[in-house]
Amino acid sequence: MGAIDADAHVVECERTFEYIDPEYHDLKPRVMVQRSDDVVEMDNEGVAAQKEYWVIDGRLQPKEGNIGHNTTKESREMANVDIRLEHMDELEIDVQVLYPTVFLRAWTQDPTVEYAISKSYNRWLADIWKAAPDRLKWVVMPPLQSMGRTMEELDFAKENGAVGIFLRGLECERRLDNPYFFPLYERAEELDMPICFHSGNNSFRVRNIYATEGGFARSKLPVVSAFHSLLMNDIPAKYPDLRWGFIEVSAQWIPYALNDLGLRFKRKGRRMSDTILADNNFYVACQATDELDYILPYAGENQLVVGTDYGHADTSSEIEALRMVKNDGKVSAAVADKILEANARALYGL
Amino acid sequence: MGAIDADAHVVECERTFEYIDPEFQDYKPRVMVQKTDDVVALDNEGRAMREYWVIDGRLQPKEQNIGNNTARESREMEDIPGRLAHMDELGVDVQVLYPTLFLRPITTDPTAEYAFCYAYNRWLVDIWKTAPDRLRWAVMPPLYSLDKAEEELRFAKANGACGVFMRGLECDRRLDNPYFFPLYELAEELDMAICLHAGNNSFELNDVYNGEGGFARGKLPVVSAFHTLLLKEIPKRYPKLRWGFIETSAQWVPYVLNDISLRLLRRGRRMSDTVLADNNFYVACQVTDDLEHVLPYAGDRQLVVGTDYGHADTSSEIEALRLLKDEGKVSAAVADRILDANARELYGL
Numbered sequence: 001m002g003a004i005d006a007d008a009h010v011v012e013c014e015r016t017f018e019y020i021d022p023e024y025h026d027l028k029p030r031v032m033v034q035r036s037d038d039v040v041e042m043d044n045e046g047v048a049a050q051k052e053y054w055v056i057d058g059r060l061q062p063k064e065g066n067i068g069h070n071t072t073k074e075s076r077e078m079a080n081v082d083i084r085l086e087h088m089d090e091l092e093i094d095v096q097v098l099y100p101t102v103f104l105r106a107w108t109q110d111p112t113v114e115y116a117i118s119k120s121y122n123r124w125l126a127d128i129w130k131a132a133p134d135r136l137k138w139v140v141m142p143p144l145q146s147m148g149r150t151m152e153e154l155d156f157a158k159e160n161g162a163v164g165i166f167l168r169g170l171e172c173e174r175r176l177d178n179p180y181f182f183p184l185y186e187r188a189e190e191l192d193m194p195i196c197f198h199s200g201n202n203s204f205r206v207r208n209i210y211a212t213e214g215g216f217a218r219s220k221l222p223v224v225s226a227f228h229s230l231l232m233n234d235i236p237a238k239y240p241d242l243r244w245g246f247i248e249v250s251a252q253w254i255p256y257a258l259n260d261l262g263l264r265f266k267r268k269g270r271r272m273s274d275t276i277l278a279d280n281n282f283y284v285a286c287q288a289t290d291e292l293d294y295i296l297p298y299a300g301e302n303q304l305v306v307g308t309d310y311g312h313a314d315t316s317s318e319i320e321a322l323r324m325v326k327n328d329g330k331v332s333a334a335v336a337d338k339i340l341e342a343n344a345r346a347l348y349g350l
Numbered sequence: 351m352g353a354i355d356a357d358a359h360v361v362e363c364e365r366t367f368e369y370i371d372p373e374f375q376d377y378k379p380r381v382m383v384q385k386t387d388d389v390v391a392l393d394n395e396g397r398a399m400r401e402y403w404v405i406d407g408r409l410q411p412k413e414q415n416i417g418n419n420t421a422r423e424s425r426e427m428e429d430i431p432g433r434l435a436h437m438d439e440l441g442v443d444v445q446v447l448y449p450t451l452f453l454r455p456i457t458t459d460p461t462a463e464y465a466f467c468y469a470y471n472r473w474l475v476d477i478w479k480t481a482p483d484r485l486r487w488a489v490m491p492p493l494y495s496l497d498k499a500e501e502e503l504r505f506a507k508a509n510g511a512c513g514v515f516m517r518g519l520e521c522d523r524r525l526d527n528p529y530f531f532p533l534y535e536l537a538e539e540l541d542m543a544i545c546l547h548a549g550n551n552s553f554e555l556n557d558v559y560n561g562e563g564g565f566a567r568g569k570l571p572v573v574s575a576f577h578t579l580l581l582k583e584i585p586k587r588y589p590k591l592r593w594g595f596i597e598t599s600a601q602w603v604p605y606v607l608n609d610i611s612l613r614l615l616r617r618g619r620r621m622s623d624t625v626l627a628d629n630n631f632y633v634a635c636q637v638t639d640d641l642e643h644v645l646p647y648a649g650d651r652q653l654v655v656g657t658d659y660g661h662a663d664t665s666s667e668i669e670a671l672r673l674l675k676d677e678g679k680v681s682a683a684v685a686d687r688i689l690d691a692n693a694r695e696l697y698g699l
Contacts, residue, residue: 044616173558175566205554209522210574214581216609217524217574225559225566232563250609255640256602260565263638263664267394289612291604294643315612 002094003322004344007198007247007285007307010128011067011076011101012054012121019123024116029056031063043067044313056117057108066101068313076311078124081131088135093322096310097163097348098125098138099247104168104200104219106207111145118143122153122162129161137348139164139196144171147183154184158191163348164245165193168200169222176226177233185239192349194243194283197223199316215314223249227282228257232264236280243281245347248309248316251286255298277303283347286339287316288324292331301335305344353671354693355437357547357596357634357656358445360477361416361425362403362452362470369472374465379405381412394662405466406457415450417662425660427473430480437484441672445659446697447474447487448515448596453549453568455556458521460494467492471506478510486697488515488545496532503533507540512697513594514542517549518571525575526582534584538591541698543632546572548597548665564663569598576631577606581613585629592630594696597658597665600635604647626652632696635688636665637673641680650684654693 010016017028032053034040040049044066054061067076074080075087088096100121108114118141125138140157142150142165154165165188167176174180176197188195199215201207201222210218227246230236236244254277262272273279278300286292286304296304306325309317318324326336344350367378382402384390390398393414403410416425423429424436437445449470457463467490474487489506491499491514503514514537516525523529525546537544548564550556550571559567576595579585585593603626611621622628627649635641635653645653655674658666667673675685693699 046617170558175559175562203558205558209519209524209552209554213524213526213574213578214613216577216581216606216613217570220609221566221570221574225562225570228565229562232565250605252608253602253605255643256599256605257565259599259601259638259640260569260664264563264565267662267664289608291608294604313616315609315616 003092003326003340004305004348004350005088005093005096005308005310005322006245006305006344006347007316008096008098008310009076009101009312010078010098010125011311012103013077013079015077015079016124017117017120019120020116021119024112027057027113027116029054029117032060041065045069054102056102057110057113059107061102061105061107063102066312066314068309068311068317068319070319071311078128081128081136085132085135091308091319091322093308095135095137095350097344098128098136099166099198100141101311103141104198106202106204109145109204111143114145115143115149118153122157125162126157126160133161137161137163137350139166140193141166142184144181144184150184151187154187154191154193158193162193163350164196167195167197168202169197169219169224169226170201170203170206173203173205175229177229177235182238185235185242189239189242192241194245194347194349196245196247197226199223199248220249224253224257228261231261231276231280236282243283243347243349245305246282246284248285248307250290250316251284251292251295251299251304252290254284254295258298275300283343288318288321288328296331296335301338302343302346304339305347306339352443353441353675353689354654354697354699355442355445355657355659355671356594356654356693356696357665358447358659359425359450359661360427360447360474361450361660363426363428365426365428366473367466367469369469370465371468374461377406377462377465379403379466382409403451406459406462408456410451410454410456412451415661415663417658417660417666417668419668420660427477430477430485434481434484440657440668442657444484444486444699446512446693447477447485448545448547449490450660452490453517453547455551455553458494458553460492463494464492464498467502471502474511475506475509482510486510486512486699488513488547489542490515491533493520493530493533493551499533500536503536503540503542507542512542512699513545516544516546517551518546518573518575519550519552519555522552522554524578526578526584531587534588534591538588541590543592543594543696543698545594545596546575548572572598573602573606577610580610580625580629585631590630592632592696592698594654595631595633597634597656599639599665600633600641600644600648600653601639603633603644607647624649632692637667637670637677637679645680645684650687651692651695653688654696655688
């Protein structure tokens with residue numbers, strides 16, 4: 001049995017944006033280095049003061065805030081893909097599915113900027129994939145403010161190793177059940193690429209309210225509410241072959257969200273299926289710290305995947321997550337195998 | 351043992367705003383009646399809505415969340431003996447009253463807000479006076495004007511209020527914002543619980559989630575307020591202050607505590623096993639909660655229960671108190687605590 005890390009990260013670096021179309025050169029993110037040292041921000045691990053920041057579309061964005069120091073810079077930034085692969089071997093990971101870092105947050109409302117930068121990011125990932133096509137898969141970052149260009153990026157990405165489409169809990173200040181996104185879902189279904197909601201949100205309005213909050217309300221709950229909203233509004237039923245992933249938000253909330261949904265369905269004279277995740281091709285990335293014995297009856301053993309959050313240092317980061325699911329006995333060996341491999345293969349179409 | 355309905359509602363009516371200060375007469379909410387009938391909005395029970403409020407220039411629902419298992423005169427407090435008789439029938443001794451219209455963002459104009467709060471609070475005072483032992487209430491503070499909020503809290507405390515009504519976000523701010531610290535300090539001084547009810551007072555958030563059923567718009571802001579207050583150790587600043595989390599169920603408690611404990615672990619700290627009790631947090635559960643799973647996380651002294659009387663939504667269960675008592679999901683001793691002792695502690699009854 002292989003082990004698939006359903007949520008690993010690349011950390012963007014200057015090389016990421018060397019792929020920017022010359023036409024958009026002026027939109028290239030810049031790096032700032034903090035010179036004053038009386039007020040510093042620490043990184044998530046509290047071990048290092050952040051010195052470098054991105055400036056993207058005129059806004060300061062962290063560059064060093066969420067860095068897992070149990071990984072090397074060359075590995076995180078994919079400067080040396082072999083080093084990443086060796087570390088994966090050490091961690092007994094066969095395949096990683098790669099997600100972004102700086103783009104987990106709201107970063108622009110300008111469609112041109114979004115397109116320029118998304119395109120560069122996607123080409124960087126395509127080159128990474130080419131270096132290890134069987135082991136490093138990735139999710140495409142669609143420029144959602146320009147749906148036409150999104151379709152182009154999806155086509156490119158599908159031909160170049162992408163196995164999913166990266167979205168956050170809110171996109172373009174909209175909920176994910178908004179019909180604006182239906183062409184995207186339709187195309188994703190055609191291309192056999194899952195929609196992968198990763199912890200994060202692309203709403204400046206919500207982000208501004210929760211700007212200094214630790215991430216629970218700003219990043220996790222938008223994805224939980226997307227899960228809820230999609231099911232409540234029967235969106236998956238419109239795209240019966242489309243798969244949906246909910247990544248890096250734990251699975252601990254599933255009983256709560258399904259309890260609430262059950263009540264809402266009941267008020268509408270409907271009964272919620274006991275296998276609602278399976279019925280809707282929903283997959284949730286669990287964490288080794290989740291109460292899996294309590295969650296499994298709600299989620300179903302075919303609907304959970306697991307990730308390490310490789311490269312990061314936050315509440316979802318556990319570089320040993322795959323080994324822990326396998327060895328800590330919280331779930332049976334058969335279920336562990338599913339979470340580690342079969343379910344991830346099903347979600348990502350591997 | 352009594353039975354305290356920790357979450358019941360009044361439904362505002364034109365009489366509510368007869369209490370508006372004459373100085374602010376122009377702010378008085380108006381009622382609109384829909385004339386066209388080709389496009390109608392339905393209430394929570396599937397009936398067409400005809401009447402709406404216009405408040406501070408915005409259309410707000412008037413009939414959306416109406417529980418037709420209650421009489422209009424009872425919901426609108428036109429017939430208080432009728433309300434009390436219904437409570438008797440339901441086996442409810444005391445109700446703590448919350449608003450309906452004001453669960454959503456209404457205005458960002460401090461003057462308008464003050465005018466509405468003033469009127470609402472005086473309406474509730476008159477309601478309380480008719481049954482002071484059985485009808486208690488949560489004061490609505492005009493939070494854009496904290497000086498006036500202080501006046502309202504003091505007035506309300508002297509007139510039967512047992513809590514301070516807030517929502518999961520207020521004034522487009524989180525509840526851990528230092529802006530609210532004077533409010534918490536005063537509430538502690540006055541021995542009034544801060545009661546975070548399902549809802550939000552952020553037009554920004556409300557606009558993003560416009561049309562959503564209420565989970566993200568109404569419930570999750572309160573869940574995240576719970577999370578952020580604990581993580582930022584706000585209750586520690588006000589050690590005697592009690593905090594209620596109302597009408598969001600208690601099913602999320604294990605999830606949120608799991609997340610908080612991971613965050614504390616990253617800071618080299620360990621979350622207490624009695625974190626709700628340590629912080630005087632009380633959560634209103636629902637009879638549809640998996641209480642067997644929730645109780646070890648919450649603690650049996652930290653749950654209360656409400657009927658959501660007057661409403662018709664996912665939290666509404668007019669028989670909630672009786673169901674809790676009779677269903678056997680929890681022991682009789684725990685049921686008694688949830689029905690009575692815990693609510694008395696939260697609300698200082």
